[in-house]
Amino acid sequence: MTKTYGADPNWWRQACVYQIYPRSFADANGDGIGDLQGITEKVPYLQQLGVDAVWLSPFYPSALKDGGYDVADYRDVDPKIGTLADFDAMMTAFKAAGIKVIVDIVPNHSSDDHVWFQEALRSPKGSPARDRYIFRDGLGPNKDQPPSDWVCIFGGSAWEPVGDGQWYLHLFDTSQPDFNWRHPEVRADFLTTLRFWADRGVSGFRVDVAHGLAKDMSEPLKSQEEMHTLFLETIENGARPNIHPLWDRDEVHEIYREWRKVFDEYDPPLTAVAEAWVASDRKHIYASPEGLGQSFSFDMLMCNFRRDEFRDTIEASLKDASGSGSSTTWVFSNHDVVRHATRYGLPKAVEKGGSHGNFASFCKDYLVSRGKDPVCDVELGLRRARAATLMMLALPGSAYLYQGEELGLPEVADIADQDRQDPTFFRNNGEEMGRDGCRVPIPWTKTGKNFGFGGGKTAHIPMPEWMGEFAVEAEDPDAASTLNLYRRALGLRRELQADETLEWVNDEPEVLHFKRNGGWEVAMNFDGPEYELPKGEVLVASGKLVGGKVPKNTAVWLKSA
Known part of the structure; x- marks a missing residue:
């Protein structure tokens, strides 16, 4: 049994976890991309902020076709942001500061640069190499039509041809082929990956697309219309187990029971939190002690700024958590959504109706117009965001913060097309603006190149001129700043x-x-x-x-x- 630092096995139940998007946090070598050395240099800042743990979004080798969630090697560091030695130095600094580390694990799909997928492309139909992924023959006499009309999350077909009559499944970008989790080598390799990072001192994992690994690919494949109807049934109308071929199938928990055995090899046991967009009466399965232990509750994130929605969500979330023996996770912002300081400043933020029904639509309108129509009331949005966060930090359970929210950062809506990186933007011909606006690097200084993010090349997503007023340097001496509000609240939270x-x-x-x-x-x-x-x-x-x-x-x- 391996000993990790921090003796309390329940540390995660009411922890405050700070999400770092590594490429946009701090750039120590000046190449325009955040790196592990930059994170290490900011450990004192995070210690002063008062967080219990950090969650690192992917830092693995990647072509960055989906912000690092296209992983080419699960047991290494992207050379553009560091080395394994840099990772170990960062872990040493976090350990000395008493801050635990959770890393992102991306098990639904790999990068198309992954050695296994490259082997699959070189191998013939029916080969063991192809069986690690999900390949199917195309339709039509020439097999030049996709196996089904499925649409991927980022837009466009969920199937990509490989030139020999077969197509591979990618529920996200073409650069992200889905693994076949029925394959024993896939299962065994991820157990090796979990141990690899645990042995380097991490305390747990955030599991990307945790509800998507197990798939029923039996023929004939259902149509996209049938799939959409089943999806609505699983999310909105109460869950019925195993009705959807791709999402939230019971078999996925066989995988997580295997993972739990690995987690329990360590003292204290590793923790994990599932990114699982599932019906509320299914979350407890992911959060069970025999499984991952926690599951994100995105319900509050989806609320309009209305008292009744917040209260209903708090009551339901606490009930869900008690049913699993877990604790609730509260979150307002992350790398996938419009920052809440902006959401709450939009004209429809308090509109009644639906099941949190306006969140997606009013954010989409704002992004498509690049912040011009509707216009965000920045001051009002920040005032509401400060209030909501202060209330959230007082709730039972764990709190997840996203880098920059402690500065009150709003969304960056107006990004030039040539500077965008999100595949959603490109696969939808610009009709969906994507998530780049919440992934712009955060400002550290009021002036200077990249506002202190890095002093060399322009940041990988350029930072607008107004960012300096939200910089750490600007807010640190101001007792009334959002940064100092977070510091005071987090210090009191630990105490109370x-x-x-x-x-x-x-x-x-x-x-x-x-x-x-x-x-x-x-x-x-x-x-x-x-x-x-x-x-x-x-x-x-x-x-x-x-x-x-x-x-x-x-x-x-x-x-x-």
């Missing part, structure tokens, strides 16, 4: 979190007010009249209080009298 219980205080129509064990309570006013606080000491507030009352778009933590 006692257990995972929550008690609602009232049913005010525009206010969330709850108590936590340990003698503290939290009130957030969405859009109501000024809310009078009970007697007690104000610990932290997201904005100015008015005569001891909480104005709208504001949250406050209170030590009970």
